[in-house]
Amino acid sequence: MKKTSSAAEPRTVSGTNLEYARSHNRRAVLETVRLNGQLTRADLARLTALTPQTVSNIAAELLDAGMLLAGQPLREGARGQPAIPLTLNPDGAYAVGMQLDHQMLVALALDLSGRVRARLEAPVSRPSPDEALPLISDLLQRLRRESGLDWGRLLGLALGLPVLLEKDATAAAIGERLYGMASELRNFVYLFIGAGLGAGLFLDGRLYTGGRRNAGEAGHMMVVPAGRPCDCGNRGCLERYVSLQALYEELGIAGGPLATPEHLAARGIDAAGERWLDAAAGPLRQAINILESMLDIDAVVLGGLLPPVWQEALMARLHPLPLSVRSSSGERVRQGSAGRDVVALGAAALLVFDEFNPQYEVLLKGGRR
Numbered sequence: 308m309k310k311t312s313s314a315a316e317p318r319t320v321s322g323t324n325l326e327y328a329r330s331h332n333r334r335a336v337l338e339t340v341r342l343n344g345q346l347t348r349a350d351l352a353r354l355t356a357l358t359p360q361t362v363s364n365i366a367a368e369l370l371d372a373g374m375l376l377a378g379q380p381l382r383e384g385a386r387g388q389p390a391i392p393l394t395l396n397p398d399g400a401y402a403v404g405m406q407l408d409h410q411m412l413v414a415l416a417l418d419l420s421g422r423v424r425a426r427l428e429a430p431v432s433r434p435s436p437d438e439a440l441p442l443i444s445d446l447l448q449r450l451r452r453e454s455g456l457d458w459g460r461l462l463g464l465a466l467g468l469p470v471l472l473e474k475d476a477t478a479a480a481i482g483e484r485l486y487g488m489a490s491e492l493r494n495f496v497y498l499f500i501g502a503g504l505g506a507g508l509f510l511d512g513r514l515y516t517g518g519r520r521n522a523g524e525a526g527h528m529m530v531v532p533a534g535r536p537c538d539c540g541n542r543g544c545l546e547r548y549v550s551l552q553a554l555y556e557e558l559g560i561a562g563g564p565l566a567t568p569e570h571l572a573a574r575g576i577d578a579a580g581e582r583w584l585d586a587a588a589g590p591l592r593q594a595i596n597i598l599e600s601m602l603d604i605d606a607v608v609l610g611g612l613l614p615p616v617w618q619e620a621l622m623a624r625l626h627p628l629p630l631s632v633r634s635s636s637g638e639r640v641r642q643g644s645a646g647r648d649v650v651a652l653g654a655a656a657l658l659v660f661d662e663f664n665p666q667y668e669v670l671l672k673g674g675r676r
Contacts, residue, residue, distance in 0.1 A: 329365075332357060336365045338663045340375065340395050341419075347381065347390040366393060373460070374399035374419070395419055400662065402462045403450065404655030405443060406475070406648065408612075409433045409502060410567060413648055414446045416454055417655040419662075421486040425454035426648070462658040471657040475499055475650045476523055476611075477514060479643070480507025482653030483608055487644040494604045497643065498525060499650075500611035500618075504546035510602065526550065528597065530590040548590040549621075551612060557583040568647065572614035580617070588624035595640060599631040610643025618642055 335355050340346055346354070352362045369375040376396045380389035397420040406413040415426040427450050431442060443465065451458055473481075476499035483489040483497055489509070497507040504526030508515040516522050526546030527539050534543025547553055551568065555561040558579050560570070576584070595607050609618055622640055633639050643649065 332361060333365055333369070334663055336362065336369065337374065337395070340393055341663060345378065345392045345394045347392055349390060351393070372399070397422060398457075398460070400460045400462050400659075401456050402655040402658035403447065404478075404651040404653065404657070405446070405465070406651035406654060407431070407434075407439060407443070408475075408650075412439075412442055412446055413651045414443075414450050415648060415651045415655060416450060416456055417652070417659060419659065421656070421659070423648075423652070424456060425450055427453070462662055471654075471661060473654070473657055474505060474507075474523065475501060475653075476505030477507040477516065478653030478657060479610060479649040480509050480608075480653065481514070482649055482656045483610065483643050484509055485656045485659065486652070488641060489606075489608055489643075492605045492608075494602065495606050495608055496525075496598050496602065496604055497608045497610060498549075500550060500609070500613040502550060502552050502612075504550045506598075508602070510604075525594060525598070528594055530593045530597075545590055545594050549587045549594075553587070554580075554583050554613075554617075557586070568612045568614055571617060576617065576620055580620075584617075584620055584624055587621060591621070592625055592628055595625070596629045596631045599633040599639070603632055605633075606638060607640050608643050609640060610649055612647065615642070615646075 332355070335357070336351055339351060339354050343350075343354070348359065348362050348366055351357070351366070352359045355362065357365075366375065370377060370393075373396055375393045378392040378394060380391050397418040399419050401416050401418055401424065403414060403416050410431065411428055412431050413426070413428045416424045418424050427446055429442065429446055431439070434442060447465065476497060479499050480489075480495075480497035484492070484495075489495055489497070492509070493512045495509050497509070499505045499507065506523040506525035508523055526549075527537065527541065527544045529541055529543045530545050531543035531548065535547040536542050537544035537547050551566075551571075552561065554571070555566040558574075560566050574580075598604065598607060609622060613621070619642065622642060625640055628639055646652075
């Protein structure tokens with residue numbers, strides 16, 4: 308068996324031999340191939356705990372659908388037929404993700420390997436829902452024309468296609484888990500620094516969205532007693548210290564044309580920026596301690612729209628972190644790797660994850676539109 312890394316152990320997703328679970332098994336086979344890179348049918352039967360016949364039937368279906376590719380036969384011995392390795396076909400399907408914030412609309416298309424195959428953006432100015440829908444439609448049609456991709460293999464998005472809706476921080480957490488630095492983490496919190504501050508929770512290898520899908524409102528954790536007033540009606544909320552809005556206010560550019568991530572990246576960190584970093588580090592340290600103590604997570608991942616140089620400077624100010632259940636081992640705070648398009652990437656990853664993950668359909672029940 309060939310693996311993506313000779314030192315790594317095979318990564319498994321268990322299937323079931325019950326007849327009604329064919330959809331689950333199809334996803335288990337796809338996910339196991341994705342995780343391991345290249346596998347034979349015998350490998351798949353062993354790693355998924357499915358019968359060889361079940362694996363053979365599913366593999367034939369996925370090969371016919373173009374989701375898998377068959378490689379050159381492997382001659383592993385003199386007896387029997389040579390084994391044929393199976394790999395994921397990046398062009399087997401595509402997913403489109405869109406990110407809409409106060410200033411920018413981004414659309415991108417991913418293939419099954421997670422590679423961005425096309426990307427477009429358009430400036431916006433705080434559009435209402437009625438204003439945003441035509442803008443989304445126009446950008447989607449442009450992406451269809453300019454990408455050159457087979458739109459018949461699109462897994463879904465909007466406007467006559469299946470749609471998955473999710474909060475920006477949750478979508479970003481999925482993007483990091485599926486394609487970014489969090490691929491090996493089963494328990495983490497993704498802190499999304501945008502206009503406010505949100506969190507995506509990945510617990511025991513699954514998304515956690517809460518009973519009313521409101522989990523992750525980390526920005527409204529009160530971390531400074533009698534602190535700055537917040538729009539939610541409380542005082543001392545975390546996002547009044549750790550957010551783009553808080554940074555813009557410190558720099559004296561809130562509400563103006565310079566209040567953009569692009570300006571922050573070009574401006575660099577001056578004395579006013581240093582003041583914001585100093586003011587943000589303490590509340591963020593406290594929030595990290597709370598998250599670790601409550602959730603026993605592997606790491607907190609920091610990302611979002613804050614430019615990387617600012618993220619790095621903020622992370623440097625967090626140390627030493629206060630003691631918690633995570634004090635004894637590992638890197639407790641890590642920088643996300645998905646970049647400026649993290650929400651659009653995560654939104655597209657929602658559809659890919661839905662296609663691969665045997666449990667994800669349950670996680671997103673009620674999230675389809």
